[in-house]
Amino acid sequence: MKSCPRCTYPLEEVTHKEVELDHCRRCGGSYLGPEGGPELFGPFVDPAVWAGSEIAKDLGRWQLHCPTDGSALKAYEVAYADESVEIDLCPKCRGIWLDSEEGKALRDIVMNAGQDETTGLSVKDVRSGLIGYIFQLISQFPLEVWNPIHHRPRATLALIGLAGAVFLVQFADDFGSLTEQFALVPADIRSGRSLWTLLTSMFLHAGILHLAGNAYYLYVFGDNVEDYLGGRVYLALYFASGLAGGVLQVVTQGDPLIPIVGASAGVAGVMAAYLVIFPRVKIYQMFRIFRFRVRVAWFLIFWIGWNIIGAIIGGGEVAWMAHIGGFLAGALFAYPFRVRPLNQVFSRT
Ligand SMILES: [Zn+2]
Ligand SMILES: [Zn+2]
Known part of the structure; x- marks a missing residue:
């Protein structure tokens, strides 16, 4: 039986949008495998998108433990504008622990930050350059x-x-x-x-x-x-x-x-x-x-x-x-x- 990394209450296996995850009924937290986050919330929550970017700060803390393999979870602070959220990642299975409101908060922060080109999250392509401009000039x-x-x-x-x-x-x-x-x-x-x-x-x-x-x-x-x-x-x-x-x-x-x-x-x-x-x-x-x-x-x-x-x-x-x-x-x-x-x-x- 897996137990909650936050409050040690037994975790319950639940399914949402065809994704299986471990959920804690007591504190509202959830543990998702590496594919679970992007499946439920979209690519914005994928650590590959934000973990190495300037909106994510490694807090140097390893307090919680992965419910799947027991590894210590690495804590990050993801912040943009006046919003921030603390996210715990498992370095071994690459899963993610989300406290009750954190999945939506992380998604909203990364989505918002990516619209600001100074954060470097959004990939530069033809849309932002001259070709994109000419296309829009003609088509509107x-x-x-x-x-x-x-x-x-x-x-x-x-x-x-x-x-x-x-x-x-x-x-x-x-x-x-x-x-x-x-x-x-x-x-x-x-x-x-x-x-x-x-x-x-x-x-x-x-x-x-x-x-x-x-x-x-x-x-x-x-x-x-x-x-x-x-x-x-x-x-x-x-x-x-x-x-x-x-x-x-x-x-x-x-x-x-x-x-x-x-x-x-x-x-x-x-x-x-x-x-x-x-x-x-x-x-x-x-x-x-x-x-x-x-x-x-x-x-x-x-x-x-x-x-x-x-x-x-x-x-x-x-x-x-x-x-x-x-x-x-x-x-x-x-x-x-x-x-x-x-x-x-x-x-x-
Ligand atoms: Zn809990
Ligand atoms: Zn793990």
Whole structure:
């Protein structure tokens, strides 16, 4: 029987997000193997990311002992801005001991510190340099400052690949009868006909720029959301948001005969989930020729505000209400999956 390094109470084997860990019901601490931390909280908690960086200080203390192999745990203080946390690592099995609130605290500190280029945590690549600037100048699309992933985003790539393949078919058909047949027409849905077009319209696009915009936003925001939620939950989020946006557009659209196509509502749901899960991540944003770094929360608040104004004023060939519905559904869907301290996850209520 393993016992708690902090309070010697017997540890309980528990499973969260398919990760097995040893949890102490008395003090709320948890012991995770080397893969457990990144699996539960993402790459930010991986000691390979922070242990050698300037935000981590070796405290030179070895007070606690590893519940698995009995080795003394090495204590670090990880600090940035006005937040700090003490983390204990096992040098032998490379596991990590997290007191009750420490997993989330460590993740938030490392995520925040990595957005500041002076800490040296974020890897310098094309995004921060001239190539990134020129790309943004032309596209006016956002770029992430630093948000690494742990797994290959297979579901995101599959959604993009599928939309691309469907687009080629639409193109070959000259955006004719095939597009018409699978597009979402509010008049049909309102009279209970062709309900399946709520789903099929998510894979259709009206032109190459429409497809490129949706694919780009899905890739930028979707890879991290999928990495954190796992492929199955991520796909459920995507389709639930797409359906919710489609339904809201159907019930509010002025002219019920105008067909609706596009993945935008599903993508909007993924963007809202990103806001719930990664509120501290910063992006590079363009204003004309000027590039600046801003919290993703500000970018997404501006984005949803712009859609609300669009919905009020109307006009354009944009399904504003589909974006709004998808965004709201995505936020609601993701909220129960937000990052929480492990003692809250396992508390008996
Ligand atoms: Zn304990
Ligand atoms: Zn150990």
